Amino acid sequence: MKRIKPMIFLAAFPLASLLLMAAPAQASSLSLGVTLNGTGWSGDNSSGNSHFESDQGGQLGFSLSYSQDRWYVGLSLQGGEYEFSQTAPTQFRASSTQPVQNTNVKHSDFDLLAGYYVWDRISLFIDLKAVGSQWQNNDYEQGFGGLGLGVAGYHPLNEDWTLYGSWGVVGGKISEKNDVEIGDASSSALTIGASYKLNPLDRLSMGLKLRGYQYDFDNGESQTHDLNGIFFGYNHVFEM
Amino acid sequence: MTRKFCWIWTLLLLSVSTQALAQSRGITLQTERSEARTPFKGGYYRALIIGNSLYRDPAGEWPSLKTAVSDARAISKILQKNYGFSDVETLENATRRDVLKALDRLSKRALPEDNILVYYAGHGFLDDETRRGFWVPVDAEGNDSTTYLRNSTIRDELNLIAKRSRHTLLISDSCFSGTLLREGTRGARPVGNAEQYFKKVANKKSVQIMTAGGVEFVDDNYQSSGHSPFTYFLLNELKNNDRKMLTVSELSNSVTQMVANNVEQVPQSGVLQGAGDELGEFIFIKLDVTVDGVDPDKVRVDVNVKPGKPAQAQQTSSAPEVKVEVERQTETPIERPHLPMPTL
Known part of the structure; x- marks a missing residue:
């Protein structure tokens, strides 16, 4: 996580500049959103108990975004807890490997992003992302952070309904709670x-x-995580 | 009575059309329509603006001028922004051939009711022996006056333009430019019946000249303003003028007084001899148009200027056509749905 903090600061400056730059223009709005993710968390450990899958879990997220003409900036915070009654994600640590069973794992996502509509309905965005996992059985924490690039778009079906979507990738470093880097991650x-x-x-x-x-750990181990599921959200816009 | 109704109807139409234009761009116009009323038959406002700063003379006889190009740009801008000129050609660092070709183009565009202004800022030259004056183009070569533009040539070109238009005005900001003119006197604007006066002078032909000085050297870069003294005070007068209609005589009097009070040169004004001047007046019409949310510098107002429009069409109405444009069109905001922020 050591690298994430300076990266957040580095990204905060251009984002703040964008906000300031955009301030005097027209067509701006501030949007507050809340999301409920009914996701399942599954994946594979390269060694130990190979496959893990949560019994239940989900995430609650909040987001705040500001848009001005073609620009938008925002931050999002999501978090939740997943219950693993059998196999859980293995703790691949700097000095050891710890298979885990029957525990809850907290998962959090933090996104700080800025986007620009390159076409009327298509935007490109950069996302400074931090992901954290906390095993409840022994309070072990691990996470990864990095910079991502994405594309988003929408298509209005009629006056009320709009289809939308986004896709992107993030690359970064995995680190432990004590800021020791233990591998590379991509998502x-x-x-x-x-x-x-x-x-x-x-x-x-x-x-x-x-x-x-x-996750590709420096000790040669690897791990995959899939958090897939449906979500429901609500957004309110504050006119400016 | 019928005439009054015609006015009202025309202004109503103008109002609707400008509002429609504005609304389509998401802006609101507030036009002082009374500013657009002129007492004379409609005519286009055209201008040829020449500014020569960078001289190429290999002999070094003609050093570069600091302000001529910026003078030309400023004049061009104020005429378009504040006085409804829309057919404006600006030449920067023009050669002899450039100037002659531009004058030729201008004369070909001139229509019978037009108001045509030619402005020149650059070096001038007086042949002491022959007392002939010249404009000096950027490709002038040393003392070879055959590479200059003789005043008589300029007069010939202006003559042609004047014959084809209603009002012609030459403003020359160069040394010895006074050799271009013959002094003429016009009546001052009466205190009482100004409307009658404007009708009278506006419908009489005029071929007027304003020069930066007489037969003398004139200064460059007045108090580091980026403009010559003459153009500095000319711009100042045009900018701060609070009259709806400003005649060249009034403009000239003000500028002459201001220049003479501040520098060692005395601007002159008069008429172009033999060009059919009937003691009319070139009238500058100041148009103050504001557009909500748009910088005043970005708003452009044209009066009657649509190059190529037949002159006969204008004579059917005394109401000038006013067109308002936002120079740099503001982007119409796209109504995007407020969707959840994308995250990775």
């Missing part, structure tokens, strides 16, 4: 959803989100 995420306009300021959304992580 990709695909979101497909539909949004319904309740009124000009409020929207409901629902869809499918597929996230895949590939």
